[in-house]
Amino acid sequence: MENELIIHNVSKTSATGSYILNNINLALPRGSRLSVLGPSGSGKTTLLRMIAGLDTPDSGDIRFNGVSILDLPPHKRNFGMMFQDYALFPHLDVFANIAFGLKMKGMSKRDQAPIVEQMLSLTNLKGFENRKVDELSGGERQRVALARTLAPGPRLLMLDEPLSALDRVLRKHLLDQLTQILSRLHITTIFVTHDHEEAFAAGAQIILMNQGKIVQQGSPDQLIHHPVNDWIKSFMA
Ligand SMILES: Nc1ncnc2c1ncn2[C@@H]1O[C@H](COP(=O)(O)OP(=O)(O)OP(=O)(O)O)[C@@H](O)[C@H]1O
Numbered sequence: 001m002e003n004e005l006i007i008h009n010v011s012k013t014s015a016t017g018s019y020i021l022n023n024i025n026l027a028l029p030r031g032s033r034l035s036v037l038g039p040s041g042s043g044k045t046t047l048l049r050m051i052a053g054l055d056t057p058d059s060g061d062i063r064f065n066g067v068s069i070l071d072l073p074p075h076k077r078n079f080g081m082m083f084q085d086y087a088l089f090p091h092l093d094v095f096a097n098i099a100f101g102l103k104m105k106g107m108s109k110r111d112q113a114p115i116v117e118q119m120l121s122l123t124n125l126k127g128f129e130n131r132k133v134d135e136l137s138g139g140e141r142q143r144v145a146l147a148r149t150l151a152p153g154p155r156l157l158m159l160d161e162p163l164s165a166l167d168r169v170l171r172k173h174l175l176d177q178l179t180q181i182l183s184r185l186h187i188t189t190i191f192v193t194h195d196h197e198e199a200f201a202a203g204a205q206i207i208l209m210n211q212g213k214i215v216q217q218g219s220p221d222q223l224i225h226h227p228v229n230d231w232i233k234s235f236m237a
């Protein structure tokens, strides 16, 4: 399959000179789903921020459909990113939150409505249009965040720990819901987590990160049964 997103030799160092990302190389086929797994501070969010254009690499290139996107500002990349804390607008209702990206694109309210309807239905939120987001449960908020991210029709979807704000008991159930929604979409997706089970359920391919490096890429089976070093073996245990 043709590679849609290519990350080539991307590095970033902090002000003190330590690596935040250390020579990252990655190729994602169109429509694929990748899980990025790694401990806290391993560089997962930074990697997503670079792809989204919210942060710039010190060296290396990021290409989408064969074209370098480093000079494109975030809004012109047409990628969707759902943040760790969802970053919903508390003063807006569910409808306005979901419609936000469409409004930013200059779309009329009349044209926004059917897309928001479609998103409400995709995420099982019909009837929630006029609810305030700070009166929703964690799981409902997560679905509003997903609907808002998907509404503008992004070419690439990035989910940064989409379940981390939720109760343990809810997580499994919502992970199932989320993967069901994703499998209906055929959109290239990067799913970030520090939880093995979530990573395995969300992506057929996993990259394991530690200290700004990709330490192994493979299927869940390869990571569990053929870890390439002792750190991976103990992280996966
Ligand atoms: N702008 C920055 N300047 C300096 N250091 C940074 C910056 N952004 C992130 N870092 C550092 O880079 C490392 C990677 O951070 P990042 O947020 O990407 O990790 P993460 O894998 O997403 O962690 P978590 O699982 O806790 O969300 C951390 O050590 C962090 O402190």
Ligand SMILES: [Mg+2]
Binding pocket: 044, 045, 046, 084, 160
């Ligand atoms: Mg993070």
